[in-house]
Amino acid sequence: MTTAAIAVDHARASRARRLFRRFASRPPAVVGLVGVILVVLIAIFAPLISPYDPAQGDYNHVFLTPFSAGHVLGTDDLGRDVLSRILQGSRSSLSAGLAATLLAVVVGVSFGLLAGYYRGALDTIIMRATDVMLAFPFLVLAVGLAAILGPSLNNAILALAISSVPGYVRITRAEVLGLREQDYVQAAIVNGAPDRVILFRHILRNCVSPLVVQASVTIPTMIIGEAALSFLGIGVQPPTASWGIMLSSAQGYISQAPWYALIPGVAIAITALSFNLLGDGLRDILDPRATK
Amino acid sequence: MSENVLEVRQLKKYFSLPRSSGGSVRAVDGVDLTIGQGEVVGLVGESGSGKSTVGKCIVRLLEPTEGTIRLHGRDITTASRRQLRGVRTEMQMVFQDPYSTLNPRMTIGDIVAEPMQLHRLARGRELDTKVAGLLDKVGLASHLRHRYPHELSGGQRQRAGLARSLSVEPSLLVADEPVSALDVSVQAAVLNLLMDLQRDMGFSCLFIGHDLATVEFLCDRVAVMYLGRIVEEVNTTDLFRAPKHPYTQSLLSAAVVPDPKLQRTRQRIVLQGDIPSPINPPTGCTFHTRCPVAQLPLCSDTSPTLTDVTGRSHLASCHLITADGTAPDVTLSQTTENAWSKT
Incomplete structure (x- = not known):
C-alpha cells in the first residue's frame, strides 16, 4: 500500500471512530440503540426463546397473574402464555414499523425529488394529490385503505405506508426547493453533471437529516398504527399474535385482568420510545455541521 | 490576438413577472462582450445592474431571452444540456458565497475530483495525484482533502472552489464576485492567487465585481454596466485615467x-x-x-x-x-x- 492509500484508510477509520464517539457521548441515543437491538433480537429469535406455543390455549389455566409458576407474564382469556404471545407479537410490530416506513420513505422521497427538482406541471399534480391525502387524518386514511385492501399484515403495511407518503413528499420537496438554488448545485450543473448525480449526490445527501428525523417519528407511528389496525381486526389475523390484537382482546377483561392490557401496552411504548431516541441520536451525528 | 474565446452579441435576459402585472424585468438588455485568449475582462456595476445575470447566461445557468453566445466560435446559445456537456470543460464558474459553493457532505478532495470524474479525465491513482496537485496549486495543505467544507475558513473554501473550477483546465473562467464575501486581507490573498493561476494556466477570465480596486488590480479591460447595458468599455488604464x-x-x-x-x-x-x-x-x-x-x-x-x-x-x-x-x-x-x- 502506498503512503497515500494508508493516509486515506486512516482518515476513514478515524472518521468512523469520531462518529461512534459522538454517538456514544449521548446517553439517550445509546439507550435507544440498545432498546432497538433488543427488540430486533427478540423478533428474530422469538420462536426459539418462546416458552410455549403462542397459539396453544390451556383452558385449565386462564388469566393466571404474572409471575405464576411456569408463566412469567401470566396467561390470557384462552390460557395462552402471554410472554410467548408478546415475543411473537414483536415480529408483526417490527415488520410493520420497518417495512411500512421504508416503503413510505422510498415512494415519498422519489415523488418529492421529482416535484421539487423538475417543478412545472409534474409538481402541481404531485402536490395537489398529496394535499388531498393530507385532508384525511392519518389513521382514518389507513383504516379506510386497510378495509378496502382486506385484512392481512401485508395489506396493513401497505395501507400505513400509503397514508404516510404525503408527509415525505412535502418534506423532501421543501428541502429540494431550497437546495437546488445552492451554489454547489449550480456548480454541478456548470460541470455538466447528469440529473441523477445532482439529485442523489448533491441534493438527496443534504436532505438526509430531516428525513432521518421524520423516519424516526414514523417508525413508532407505524408500530402504533399496526397495533391500531390489528386492534380493529383489519390488520394481523388471529391466531397470530400481535400487540394490537392482544390489546383488543384485553379490553373486554380490563376490570378482571388489568395486567393483560398493560403488558402489550408497555411493549408498544418501549419499542416506540427506543426508536424515537435512536432517531434523535442519528440525526445529531449524521449532520457534520452539528457541534461535537 | 488569435481567435476570441468568448463572443457575446446582443445578449438579453428578461424575467417575466406574474401575468397580473404584465411586464418583465429587463435584467440584461442588449450586451455585447468579447474576451480574447488569456484576457481578463472585468464587469462592474452596482447591485441590480445585471452583471451576475450576464455571467450566469454565459455558462448557461440561465437561458438567454435573445442574442448569441459563442465559445471558441461555436454557438452555444441554444445548445441542449446534452450538447453542452462537451463544452463544460471549456468554461467554468467561481461563485460568490464561500458558504454555499461547496457541498457540505463531501470532502474537499471529493469536491475537487468530481468534475474530472464527470468528464472521465482521470481515475484511480492518477486522479489522486491530480487532486493533490490542484490543492497544492491553490495553496491548500494536502491534509485538507479529507476535511469537510465546514471545517475550512471562507478563504480556504474559495480556494477549494477555485481548484474545482480549474480541475478541468477551462479556457474561460467566469468569476462572479469571488472575493466580495471575504475579509479584505483574505481578498488580497485570493486575488493574488487568481492572478498567478491565470498567468500560469493562461485561461481567459470574466471577472464580475463591484469593487473597483480589485478590478483595476486584476483586469486587462473593464466593462461598466448600468441597468442591463454596458455604458463604457475600455482597457483598465484608460478607464481609471480618463473615464x-x-x-x-x-x-x-x-x-x-x-x-x-x-x-x-x-x-x-x-x-x-x-x-x-x-x-x-x-x-x-x-x-x-x-x-x-x-x-x-x-x-x-x-x-x-x-x-x-x-x-x-x-x-x-x-x-x-x-x-x-x-x-x-x-x-x-x-x-x-x-x-x-x-x-
Whole structure:
C-alpha cells in the first residue's frame, strides 16, 4: 500500500471512530440503540426463546397473574402464555414499523425529488394529490385503505405506508426547493453533471437529516398504527399474535385482568420510545455541521 | 490576438413577472462582450445592474431571452444540456458565497475530483495525484482533502472552489464576485492567487465585481454596466485615467483612494436616488434620471449607442461625448460636493 492509500484508510477509520464517539457521548441515543437491538433480537429469535406455543390455549389455566409458576407474564382469556404471545407479537410490530416506513420513505422521497427538482406541471399534480391525502387524518386514511385492501399484515403495511407518503413528499420537496438554488448545485450543473448525480449526490445527501428525523417519528407511528389496525381486526389475523390484537382482546377483561392490557401496552411504548431516541441520536451525528 | 474565446452579441435576459402585472424585468438588455485568449475582462456595476445575470447566461445557468453566445466560435446559445456537456470543460464558474459553493457532505478532495470524474479525465491513482496537485496549486495543505467544507475558513473554501473550477483546465473562467464575501486581507490573498493561476494556466477570465480596486488590480479591460447595458468599455488604464461616461466618472469618484490626504481633497459625486427599476427602465439614456450633466430632452428622448469615442477602442454610450472624444466632466456640475465639506 502506498503512503497515500494508508493516509486515506486512516482518515476513514478515524472518521468512523469520531462518529461512534459522538454517538456514544449521548446517553439517550445509546439507550435507544440498545432498546432497538433488543427488540430486533427478540423478533428474530422469538420462536426459539418462546416458552410455549403462542397459539396453544390451556383452558385449565386462564388469566393466571404474572409471575405464576411456569408463566412469567401470566396467561390470557384462552390460557395462552402471554410472554410467548408478546415475543411473537414483536415480529408483526417490527415488520410493520420497518417495512411500512421504508416503503413510505422510498415512494415519498422519489415523488418529492421529482416535484421539487423538475417543478412545472409534474409538481402541481404531485402536490395537489398529496394535499388531498393530507385532508384525511392519518389513521382514518389507513383504516379506510386497510378495509378496502382486506385484512392481512401485508395489506396493513401497505395501507400505513400509503397514508404516510404525503408527509415525505412535502418534506423532501421543501428541502429540494431550497437546495437546488445552492451554489454547489449550480456548480454541478456548470460541470455538466447528469440529473441523477445532482439529485442523489448533491441534493438527496443534504436532505438526509430531516428525513432521518421524520423516519424516526414514523417508525413508532407505524408500530402504533399496526397495533391500531390489528386492534380493529383489519390488520394481523388471529391466531397470530400481535400487540394490537392482544390489546383488543384485553379490553373486554380490563376490570378482571388489568395486567393483560398493560403488558402489550408497555411493549408498544418501549419499542416506540427506543426508536424515537435512536432517531434523535442519528440525526445529531449524521449532520457534520452539528457541534461535537 | 488569435481567435476570441468568448463572443457575446446582443445578449438579453428578461424575467417575466406574474401575468397580473404584465411586464418583465429587463435584467440584461442588449450586451455585447468579447474576451480574447488569456484576457481578463472585468464587469462592474452596482447591485441590480445585471452583471451576475450576464455571467450566469454565459455558462448557461440561465437561458438567454435573445442574442448569441459563442465559445471558441461555436454557438452555444441554444445548445441542449446534452450538447453542452462537451463544452463544460471549456468554461467554468467561481461563485460568490464561500458558504454555499461547496457541498457540505463531501470532502474537499471529493469536491475537487468530481468534475474530472464527470468528464472521465482521470481515475484511480492518477486522479489522486491530480487532486493533490490542484490543492497544492491553490495553496491548500494536502491534509485538507479529507476535511469537510465546514471545517475550512471562507478563504480556504474559495480556494477549494477555485481548484474545482480549474480541475478541468477551462479556457474561460467566469468569476462572479469571488472575493466580495471575504475579509479584505483574505481578498488580497485570493486575488493574488487568481492572478498567478491565470498567468500560469493562461485561461481567459470574466471577472464580475463591484469593487473597483480589485478590478483595476486584476483586469486587462473593464466593462461598466448600468441597468442591463454596458455604458463604457475600455482597457483598465484608460478607464481609471480618463473615464468618459458620466456614470463611470461618478463610480470612480465614489471609490476610496488609499491615500488619506488625497481622499480628503477629492471631489465626490453623489448620485441621487437608487438605480431605476429594470421593470420599467427610463426612456432614452437609462442613466439620464440620475446623471448630473444630463441635457434634456436629448438624453431622455433618444437612446445613445455604444461607440468608439477616441479611436483607440474606448467604447462609451453617451450623447454628450463630442466627436473628438471630449467627455462631460461631472465634477463641474452643481450636484457634486467636496467629500468632507458636510462633515
